[in-house]
Amino acid sequence: MNFELSEEQDMLRGTSRDLLSDRAPIAHVRAWTDRDEDVDPEVWRLTADLGWPGLGLPEEYGGAGQGLVELALVAEEIGRALGRGPFAPTAIVGRALAAAASPELRAEVLPALAAGSNWATWAFAEPHAPWSLDRVRTTARTERDTIVLDGDKTAVQDAGGAHWLLVTARHDGVPASFLVDRAAAGLTVRRQQVLDPTRSFYEVRLEGVRVPAERRLACGPDEIQRLLDEGSVLRCADALGVMERMLELTVEHTKSRVQFGQPIGAFQAVKHACADMALLVHGARAATAYAAMAADAGADEASRAACATASYVAAGTGEVAARALQLHGGIGFTWEHDLHLHLRRARADSVLYGDAAVHRGRLCTLLRRSPASA
Incomplete structure (x- = not known):
């Protein structure tokens, strides 16, 4: 397997490093550790101008159609600079939607993610449990044409400012994923005090949160x-x-x-x-x-x-x-x-x-x- 970067990949790495070193140096990182915001809006806008939010999304929705290799190159530079912001969680949710959401849901969400005007995050982990499908206890039940979600999630990155949350829950005993609006009734978030001050993590509680049935992703x-x-x-x-x-x-x-x-x-x-x-x-x-x-x-x-x-x-x-x-x-x-x-x-x-x-x-x-x- 060839590990050499292509010219385009090398340019992606270089421009990402230049942006972070110029607009988000370590002094900037320190200044944001005491703030409540998940992301510096100016830095996020600049990353959107570079195409980061849509890097792994299909071109038909405004993305660049790149793969996990390119996403990893940007993630590496973010880690190197201790960068904050929802790049990784948005990329993960975007890949899930591109692969398993309905055409209508993809058309509604993916262009906004690609443009960076909204972001999304994945609510998977649960309190006092490992990151494993076997330990998912959040439940989903069908009531007429809606799905009702109940449960608690933890370590949900950048949930405070996210527009959508991809929630993994057990539906009829089987793990499934549902796209939930951050403003949905019964959904509350609380910022966690964590060891890492360079990122924002939240607890998410779902109490009778109703989601349209078509917002269940076609994935098992x-x-x-x-x-x-x-x-x-x-x-x-x-x-x-x-x-x-x-x-x-x-x-x-x-x-x-x-x-x-x-x-x-x-x-x-x-x-x-x-x-x-x-x-x-x-x-x-x-x-x-x-x-x-x-x-x-x-x-x-x-x-x-x-x-x-x-x-x-x-x-x-x-x-x-x-x-x-x-x-x-x-x-x-x-x-x-x-x-x-x-x-x-x-x-x-x-x-x-x-x-x-x-x-x-x-x-x-x-x-x-x-x-x-x-």
Whole structure:
């Protein structure tokens, strides 16, 4: 498999990095950590001008018709810059709608998502439960021509300003997805206090929320699981950007921090630690690229690749963060140092869409089912 970027992909990465470094530098990130808004409207408008919201949507709805590889490239740059905003959740919901919504629903929602005038998010995870279809307890029942939703969701990114929520619930005992208006009666959101201040997460409560029956997506457990895999790949891309930046900060620090009359980077133990970090970053890059390419190609091993990547990156992110903090010393955990924010983002990324244990468990199940393992 060829991991080289095309000219267009390389340009997408370059323009994304330039935008974030120019309009959302680390000082901007710090300034927004104490605000209630999910996104800086000016930065979101600029990303919409670049085509980010519609990057993975069909061209007939105003999108660019690109795949998970291109979405992952942008997600990596967002992670590197500690960017905030609903790029990833909107991309995931958009892909779900493009694949399984009715033509009328696609025509209603996708153009607004592609233009960036509205955004959407996915309400999947539930309190005190892993990111797994087996643990979805939110219910959906049919009453005449409507669906009634009841349940609680957690870690719903950017739900405060979202126009639509894609809610996963059990309908007749089977997981299904429903597109719900943020303003629907009986739907309430409450912002969560989380470790990562660079993003906004919410609890969502659904109490007798009524949704037209035509807003149920034509997808079952397999399609929802595939969406979870794609969300995991985008999370891995975000984490890859964070890991890369932590490595850069650490190398810069070891070159400037002097001990015993020389930079600490001259000591063999420090060199080995940095080399170990670099190996984890390169491994995460290769795994994420492969998982995204396999998903775009519809390969049989796409699910296994997503699980392997998610488990590797979740564990690797923690290891890189630990090494970075060790080599920085106490300064790395202070609010004044930029590494502090990267450590928090890394920790959040290690559990979003499932931690390493969740993905390793599912990978073992997939391998047992695989004919090649028989």
